[in-house]
Amino acid sequence: MDLKGSILMHRYELGRLLGQGTFAKVYHARDIKNGISVAIKIIDKEKIIKVGLMEQIKREISVMRLIRHPNVVELYEVMATRTKIYFVMEYVKGGELFNKVAKGKLREIVARKYFQQLISAVDYCHSRGVCHRDLKPENLLLNENGNLKVSDFGLSALAESKQQDGLLHTTCGTPAYVAPEVINRKGYDGSKADIWSCGVILFVLLAGYLPFQDANLMAMYSKIGKAEFKFPNWFAPEVRKLITKILDPNPSTRLSISKIMENSWFRKGLESNLGIKTEKQELLPLDVESICSSTQGGEIEQKQELLSKPVHLNAFDLISYSSGFDLSGLFENSKDQKKEVRFMSNKPANTIFSKLESLAKTLRLKVVKKKQIGVMKLEGLNAGRKGVLGIEAEIFEITPDVHLVELKSSSGDTLEYQKVMKDIRPALKDIVWIWQGEPQQQDEVVPDPNLPLLHTALSQDLQ
Numbered sequence: 001m002d003l004k005g006s007i008l009m010h011r012y013e014l015g016r017l018l019g020q021g022t023f024a025k026v027y028h029a030r031d032i033k034n035g036i037s038v039a040i041k042i043i044d045k046e047k048i049i050k051v052g053l054m055e056q057i058k059r060e061i062s063v064m065r066l067i068r069h070p071n072v073v074e075l076y077e078v079m080a081t082r083t084k085i086y087f088v089m090e091y092v093k094g095g096e097l098f099n100k101v102a103k104g105k106l107r108e109i110v111a112r113k114y115f116q117q118l119i120s121a122v123d124y125c126h127s128r129g130v131c132h133r134d135l136k137p138e139n140l141l142l143n144e145n146g147n148l149k150v151s152d153f154g155l156s157a158l159a160e161s162k163q164q165d166g167l168l169h170t171t172c173g174t175p176a177y178v179a180p181e182v183i184n185r186k187g188y189d190g191s192k193a194d195i196w197s198c199g200v201i202l203f204v205l206l207a208g209y210l211p212f213q214d215a216n217l218m219a220m221y222s223k224i225g226k227a228e229f230k231f232p233n234w235f236a237p238e239v240r241k242l243i244t245k246i247l248d249p250n251p252s253t254r255l256s257i258s259k260i261m262e263n264s265w266f267r268k269g270l271e272s273n274l275g276i277k278t279e280k281q282e283l284l285p286l287d288v289e290s291i292c293s294s295t296q297g298g299e300i301e302q303k304q305e306l307l308s309k310p311v312h313l314n315a316f317d318l319i320s321y322s323s324g325f326d327l328s329g330l331f332e333n334s335k336d337q338k339k340e341v342r343f344m345s346n347k348p349a350n351t352i353f354s355k356l357e358s359l360a361k362t363l364r365l366k367v368v369k370k371k372q373i374g375v376m377k378l379e380g381l382n383a384g385r386k387g388v389l390g391i392e393a394e395i396f397e398i399t400p401d402v403h404l405v406e407l408k409s410s411s412g413d414t415l416e417y418q419k420v421m422k423d424i425r426p427a428l429k430d431i432v433w434i435w436q437g438e439p440q441q442q443d444e445v446v447p448d449p450n451l452p453l454l455h456t457a458l459s460q461d462l463q
Contacts, residue, residue, distance in 0.1 A: 096140065196247065342436040
């Protein structure tokens with residue numbers, strides 16, 4: 001429905017559509033009181049509830065209210081109705097920095113200005129306990145004065161998101177800009193991962209292309225893990241030295257923000273290149289829970305879809321879950337026997353779950369429905385040598401027509417798990433497209449689903 005010309009909350013006149021995604025649309029709007037242009041992101045509550053993204057929206061609101069910096073897109077206010085959430089934000093009309101880089105490399109003086117403003121913004125975010133976790137040129141906007149504005153805090157993490165080991169454990173970010181320790185999936189310092197992304201961005205601004213790229217995705221991630229890249233011949237020696245220290249695959253020795261800001265190349269023209277400082281203006285208190293509360297009907301629909309709606313995998317997730325792209329060997333020597341198997345299926349999620357439930361009855365296992373989206377648990381009826389056998393089944397959506405299914409031991413004896421899996425595997429043949437990590441017979445012509453899906457997902461992430 002075209003909302004152009006509509007008056008929102010008696011405050012804003014909506015203008016043209018600036019962009020849209022699966023769950024939200026962004027409109028240019030005008031504040032009726034003072035005529036100032038703003039951008040309004042309209043989020044559909046029902047849609048984000050169905051896919052379990054409400055916590056992410058709450059986090060984005062909390063993060064954007066914490067960050068008040070001249071090089072970060074400002075959140076003016078948040079409003080809501082029973083079905084919609086409205087983010088009223090600073091309108092940044094210069095477009096994405098990505099659009100500039102897509103035309104070719106930038107002059108060193110221009111690239112340094114944007115890098116200075118990026119580091120200034122990231123340093124401030126880190127000082128407030130916020131890690132962005134998805135820094136890339138597509139999330140860096142330019143205002144009418146050519147100043148950089150960091151946007152899209154949907155994947156950001158607050159300090160309280162860390163686990164007891166003090167590290168983050170959620171894999172996210174865009175593959176080409178992600179740090180080696182994030183690939184490792186064993187926990188990482190979000191601020192150090194952000195610094196790596198800043199280094200990749202600086203390289204892209206000066207070179208016009210990515211430092212880590214290869215037609216083979218496994219090879220590309222191997223290069224990231226070892227920080228294997230080459231500088232173009234036009235890179236000055238001092239900027240080569242700076243980028244090398246930032247793109248250090250060891251996060252403990254990677255250059256810190258404070259050291260970057262002390263660097264002689266970084267400091268050239270620093271004061272004149274930083275965004276104009278504004279007075280810090282605290283936002284009024286906001287009841288985030290009330291803003292994000294759902295209608296009763298939406299809550300009911302969410303409960304009904306907990307099993308049938310699988311989690312969507314982005315390109316990075318797909319690489320991480322695919323045994324053919326297992327990169328753990330780049331970082332550690334582990335001889336532990338894996339207690340999970342995965343297969344690809346071209347059947348709907350409901351069909352996969354129905355098959356598993358039917359199989360559980362045949363094998364005298366009970367089905368325990370979990371609250372987590374796209375997950376069910378199969379349990380033995382009696383306790384074995386090491387307790388009750390537990391097998392978790394989780395479905396991930398790669399495309400609407402293709403799913404990745406992971407079956408893993410969650411409790412009980414390993415030998416008992418392996419014995420049951422010998423019965424489960426052949427019984428699933430009518431829903432299995434291909435088992436992960438297993439070569440096909442020579443007379444069996446089955447297309448490898450990994451590469452085309454990875455290329456498709458990766459291209460979408462990099463758009």
